[in-house]
Amino acid sequence: MSIGSGRRPGRVAVIGVGVLGASVAWNLSRQGADVVLIDARRPGEGVTNWSFAWVNASNKTVRKSYFDLNVAGMAAHRELATAIGPDSWWYPSGHLRWADDPAGATQLLERAELLANWGYRVEVLTAAEARRLEPALVMPGEVPVVLYPDEAWVHGRHLVGRLVGQAVAAGAGLRPGCAVCDIGTGSDGGVRTVVLSDGTRLDVDIVVNAAGPSASEVAALVARQLPMRREPGVVTRVGCVQVPIDRVMHAPRIEIRPDGDASVVLHSREIDALIDAGEEVSELARMLHELARNVVPALGDSHIAETRVAHRPIPADGFPSVGAVPSVPGYYEAVSHSGITLGPVIGRLLAAEIVSGKRDAMLADFRPERFAMPTGGR
Ligand SMILES: Cc1cc2nc3c(=O)[nH]c(=O)nc-3n(C[C@H](O)[C@H](O)[C@H](O)COP(=O)(O)OP(=O)(O)OC[C@H]3O[C@@H](n4cnc5c(N)ncnc54)[C@H](O)[C@@H]3O)c2cc1C
CATH class of the missing domain: 3.50.50.60 (FAD/NAD(P)-binding domain)
Incomplete structure (x- = not known):
């Protein structure tokens, strides 16, 4: 009906x-x-x-119709931000991704090329250009960095x-x-x-x-x-005096995004894989925090505020x-x-x-x- x-x-x-x-x-x-x-x-x-809350279609190339739905999702967010106002939930600052090994870099560039052929906006930067966007990042000198300028994060x-x-x-x-x-x-x-x-x-x-x-x-x-x-994931919120990054990013082992004025959200598929191995949640959080500080040393004096294991709702x-x-x-x-x-x-x-x-x-x-x-x- x-x-x-x-x-x-x-x-x-x-x-x-x-x-x-x-x-x-x-x-x-x-x-x-x-x-x-x-x-x-x-x-x-x-x-x-308890989501990483990255708004994207670049990670959805498994089926073209699914990619198209996610592109429509990105457009719907922009329309919604106009309809209800963007404050405190909509952060369209783009997404950075890089790899630190040759195979990973090749994969990254192949994906970028496929997406560009599908009409998706993508820019390939040098590490120096990426650091001009995000001065707090530590990354190897010669890696290619992909910027997806239309991607975003959301405060769910x-x-x-x-x-x-x-x-x-x-x-x-x-x-x-x-x-x-x-x-x-x-x-x-x-x-x-x-x-x-x-x-x-x-x-x-x-x-x-x-x-x-x-x-x-x-x-x-x-x-x-x-x-x-069943696909659980672990997300940690880290409190900091000043948020040292401006956008959502995938470093090789850790995903990091801002979460407002005084916190950062951390996630990693590598750490998710330890959930069912019985690792303590506090230990998972500690590992996430350590991985993040390797990429953003300015998080050195941040503290773990909250951590949760959440289940992805996946048919x-x-x-x-x-x-x-x-x-x-x-x-x-x-x-x-x-x-x-x-x-x-x-x-x-x-x-x-x-x-x-x-x-x-x-x-x-x-x-x-x-x-x-x-x-x-x-
Ligand atoms: C670690 C992790 C990372 C993720 N990263 C991303 C990402 O980067 N980008 C992205 O797009 N998505 C991501 N997701 C997925 C995304 O978070 C979810 O798809 C989305 O939040 C699901 O929203 P929902 O409204 O379906 O579920 P929920 O937010 O869980 O809402 C469901 C609600 O239903 C209520 N409920 C349940 N049972 C009942 C009942 N019987 N009666 C009444 N109420 C009930 C619950 O209390 C809950 O409030 C991630 C998920 C996880 C776990």
Whole structure:
């Protein structure tokens, strides 16, 4: 069922208020839909707050349609910044990446060439040119450095706060601190109610599953199997008197970005690989901090402020699951890794689908139906 399918306008429950749920709800509420946002905790404090939050398509070349969706995600961020104002969440300062071994450098330059052929803006700098942009960096003298000038980073929690504030001002309801623990369906299998952990039962016509890493549990409430990968990552926030870098960057072993005026965020795939080996979280944080100080010595007197292991919300084949599930009328999914990059575009496309009933071709490869319902589902 969709609002535009000829039936009375429906009430939409958005389950999960991270970047994806907030983006869907913001788009729906500005089109006059009756929306209620429900979150088990506080909006924006899920994986959205523990993300490296790099807005990019340069790391998404695995499939052209996925790359195109991420390019559309970058454009949607720029439009959103105009619509809601950029302050405190949108940092379009570009992205630097370099490698310190010949094989890595070759790979970097091949990727840059592919992206340039796809019309993506990329510049190849010398190390000296890169250091003029980022004087605090230590990097080998002769390495090529790639600058992607249209990439950015986002403060996820602040973005969610802004979107939720505007949705509520436009009339949306907000239920923080309430988990959805059941979804009731009618005799046609369509969505009718959601039941919250405080015992409230809400009559709804549509639910959007935007529960991030818990999306398969919410899908199970309508007897749907949404297979997800297990892919944890560890992120550390480091406090410093003055932030010594201006942009998001990938050094060979560590990823670093600013996080406002007095902190820096650190992440590394190499350190993520130690999570399941049972390493203490405090030790993972210490290693991240050490790797970062090797690249940015000015972080020498910074301190580890907070660290969290978070789970990437990744459907099993690695791609987003977005749109209606026709076998459960009224049930929609908005589940994706790279959700910081994709939130605004997924929010816009899914809200349009809910309101008009029309399916956008851009989502053709990312439809929930590719994960079939088990036989006997309700
Ligand atoms: C280490 C790491 C690095 C990353 N780096 C990047 C990056 O550089 N760029 C990028 O684009 N993406 C990145 N991502 C991915 C990105 O952070 C996520 O795709 C995105 O934040 C997902 O947002 P979400 O709204 O789906 O989930 P969340 O922010 O987790 O929101 C889901 C919400 O649902 C709520 N919820 C769950 N179950 C229920 C229920 N039953 N009832 C009510 N509420 C419920 C939760 O409380 C939560 O608030 C990274 C992720 C990780 C872990």
